[in-house]
Amino acid sequence: MSSPVTIIMIEDDEGHARLIERNIRRSGVNNAIVPFTNGTDAVNYLFGGDGSGIDHKGSALLILLDLNLPDMTGIDILRRVKENSYLKCAPVVVLTTTDDSQEIKRCYDLGANVYITKPVNYESFANAIRQLGLFFSVIQVPPAAT
Amino acid sequence: MTPDATRRRAIGQILLLAAGFLVLVAISTASVLLVNKARKDSALVVHTVEVENRINNLLLDIRRAESAARGYLLTRGPEFLKDHQSAIATIIPGVNELAQSISDNPRQVDNLGRFRAAVETRLEQFRQQMMLVARNQPESAVALVQAAAADNIGGSIRQLAAVMSTEEARLFALRTADADRSQQLAAIVTIAGSGLVIALAGVSIFLVRRSAGARDDAEAMLRDNNLNLETTVDQRTADLREANEEIQRFAYIVSHDLRSPLVNIMGFTSELEELRGDIFRRIASLARAGSSAPPAPDNATDTAEPLLEGADKQLSQDFSEALGFIKSSIAKMDRLITAILNLTREGRREFQPVRIDTRELVETIVTTMAHQAAEAEAEIRIEPLPEIVSDRLSMEQIFSNLIDNALKYLKPGVPGEISVRGRTKLGFAIFEVTDNGRGIDPKDHQRIFDLFRRAGTQDRPGQGIGLAHVRALVRRLGGTMSVSSELNAGSTFTITLPIRWAASNRNRDS
Numbered sequence: 275m276s277s278p279v280t281i282i283m284i285e286d287d288e289g290h291a292r293l294i295e296r297n298i299r300r301s302g303v304n305n306a307i308v309p310f311t312n313g314t315d316a317v318n319y320l321f322g323g324d325g326s327g328i329d330h331k332g333s334a335l336l337i338l339l340d341l342n343l344p345d346m347t348g349i350d351i352l353r354r355v356k357e358n359s360y361l362k363c364a365p366v367v368v369l370t371t372t373d374d375s376q377e378i379k380r381c382y383d384l385g386a387n388v389y390i391t392k393p394v395n396y397e398s399f400a401n402a403i404r405q406l407g408l409f410f411s412v413i414q415v416p417p418a419a420t
Numbered sequence: 421m422t423p424d425a426t427r428r429r430a431i432g433q434i435l436l437l438a439a440g441f442l443v444l445v446a447i448s449t450a451s452v453l454l455v456n457k458a459r460k461d462s463a464l465v466v467h468t469v470e471v472e473n474r475i476n477n478l479l480l481d482i483r484r485a486e487s488a489a490r491g492y493l494l495t496r497g498p499e500f501l502k503d504h505q506s507a508i509a510t511i512i513p514g515v516n517e518l519a520q521s522i523s524d525n526p527r528q529v530d531n532l533g534r535f536r537a538a539v540e541t542r543l544e545q546f547r548q549q550m551m552l553v554a555r556n557q558p559e560s561a562v563a564l565v566q567a568a569a570a571d572n573i574g575g576s577i578r579q580l581a582a583v584m585s586t587e588e589a590r591l592f593a594l595r596t597a598d599a600d601r602s603q604q605l606a607a608i609v610t611i612a613g614s615g616l617v618i619a620l621a622g623v624s625i626f627l628v629r630r631s632a633g634a635r636d637d638a639e640a641m642l643r644d645n646n647l648n649l650e651t652t653v654d655q656r657t658a659d660l661r662e663a664n665e666e667i668q669r670f671a672y673i674v675s676h677d678l679r680s681p682l683v684n685i686m687g688f689t690s691e692l693e694e695l696r697g698d699i700f701r702r703i704a705s706l707a708r709a710g711s712s713a714p715p716a717p718d719n720a721t722d723t724a725e726p727l728l729e730g731a732d733k734q735l736s737q738d739f740s741e742a743l744g745f746i747k748s749s750i751a752k753m754d755r756l757i758t759a760i761l762n763l764t765r766e767g768r769r770e771f772q773p774v775r776i777d778t779r780e781l782v783e784t785i786v787t788t789m790a791h792q793a794a795e796a797e798a799e800i801r802i803e804p805l806p807e808i809v810s811d812r813l814s815m816e817q818i819f820s821n822l823i824d825n826a827l828k829y830l831k832p833g834v835p836g837e838i839s840v841r842g843r844t845k846l847g848f849a850i851f852e853v854t855d856n857g858r859g860i861d862p863k864d865h866q867r868i869f870d871l872f873r874r875a876g877t878q879d880r881p882g883q884g885i886g887l888a889h890v891r892a893l894v895r896r897l898g899g900t901m902s903v904s905s906e907l908n909a910g911s912t913f914t915i916t917l918p919i920r921w922a923a924s925n926r927n928r929d930s
């Protein structure tokens with residue numbers, strides 16, 4: 275992954291966040307990871323004080339998104355990201371426990387790039403995250419629209 | 421209205437009718453009696469008038485005889501003689517008739533006796549007069565007439581007749597009054613009776629109308645109640661449906677949210693496991709350093725189990741055991757949560773009623789299970805099955821679960837015989853899946869349908885979900901399910917499904 279890409283991790287469960295981070299690191303990805311444990315903080319960071327997202331103009335972001343957040347649903351964040359002219363190109367990886375087919379379809383409809391269900395089995399979980407890390411290491415992320 | 425009141429009312433009406441009938445009978449009897457009496461009274465009145473008539477006739481005849489005799493005496497005309505004789509001839513029979521008709525009255529009989537004597541005396545005088553005239557002694561005859569006039573027999577005859585007439589007039593007045601009274605009585609009885617009957621009829625009509633009104637009220641109430649009942653049932657059904665959906669949502673959310681911590685537990689347990697490897701490797705190397713043993717080339721193989729001795733080895737094993745239990749429990753919990761999730765998802769799935777060739781469907785299932793059947797040395801026989809309209813996927817799940825169970829729980833060493841039978845009855849299709857397997861203890865018949873519950877020897881893999889799932893499906897398809905089985909004597913699972921299942925309300929709402 276080209277070095278300036280920042281990984282935004284929106285995950286309310288700190289345990290999950292820790293496990294995800296650990297496994298991404300194990301796959302050799304050393305990009306900066308900015309963790310958020312609730313939706314409001316993440317939205318404030320992503321869209322800035324004026325809600326336009328202009329702060330991230332020119333920077334490359336990759337968003338790791340959980341759907342079940344304490345203060346809002348990840349789907350709202352996804353929709354806003356994909357509707358924002360600066361952030362819409364940022365890849366969004368939905369990483370959640372929900373494996374409901376309607377939910378999955380809805381996320382892809384809204385423009386999610388990858389949808390991954392967290393497996394309970396840790397082998398599978400670690401495996402999935404590591405492969406995601408590998409994926410991150412080769413994915414090309416465009417800088418936010420100028 | 422209480423049943424008691426109803427019975428009282430019915431008895432009252434019967435009594436009323438009986439009373440009316442009795443009054444009618446009484447009136448009829450009284451009328452007949454009174455009319456008879458009135459007729460008798462009238463007859464008596466007529467009789468009295470007749471008697472008076474006869475008396476007058478007699479007097480007239482005597483007068484006629486007298487005047488004819490006088491005429492004859494004066495003129496000697498034969499027509500006077502003839503007239504006299506004819507008058508004389510009617511007198512005695514007239515007296516006899518009179519005697520007959522007054523024989524019931526002793527006073528009149530007495531009077532008549534005297535009257536008869538006077539009349540006979542008078543007749544004797546006539547006879548002598550006539551005789552003297554015939555002998556041509558008119559003077560003697562005239563003298564006789566004079567003597568008779570002096571005797572005044574005619575006067576006493578008239579007097580007696582007047583007495584008798586007076587008596588008859590008295591009787592006439594008496595009898596007329598009697599007849600009037602009888603008639604009046606008859607009229608009163610008839611009027612009173614009719615009035616009573618009309619009154620009873622009026623009361624009857626009132627009662628009938630009142631009970632008809634009560635019946636109409638009751639009918640209206642029944643209709644209202646029916647409507648209310650339907651509304652209540654609808655309401656309850658809606659409530660139940662809502663509650664059911666609530667439970668489904670609840671189960672879904674709970675099982676879903678349970679998963680999240682499970683990921684952590686599993687994840688960090690695995691991390692712990694890795695840490696354990698590191699820790700015990702450290703311990704091993706320290707121990708080796710302490711005992712100045714030749715260092716093993718352990719750095720090359722990270723994953724290799726470090727060589728431990730004595731208490732350290734025991735410690736390592738305990739650690740592994742604990743981790744193993746934790747991990748297997750987590751795995752089991754995950755399976756259960758997954759099962760609940762699948763069940764709730766199944767419960768939310770919309771059913772599509774389609775025409776199903778059940779036999780073909782079962783044959784397809786059996787084909788996919790041919791390998792399993794061959795392994796169990798089982799033969800599956802499919803008899804002709806009725807076609808039904810139902811949800812195809814559900815039917816597939818029902819039959820594949822039942823046949824799978826039948827194959828799974830055969831008696832070891834005994835070739836399996838499984839049969840699928842079907843018949844129809846009163847709009848329902850009844851399917852039976854019978855095996856000659858190990859059977860189910862009757863005390864477990866309820867339990868096997870419960871979620872996560874199993875029965876018998878636990879030598880086969882399974883979560884205890886299949887039958888619970890099948891029963892839930894059968895219920896949603898509007899059917900029922902039962903089992904009959906004895907330990908070691910095979911089992912028969914019976915499913916009753918509506919032949920023509922239409923998507924129920926519950927399905928439409930979900």
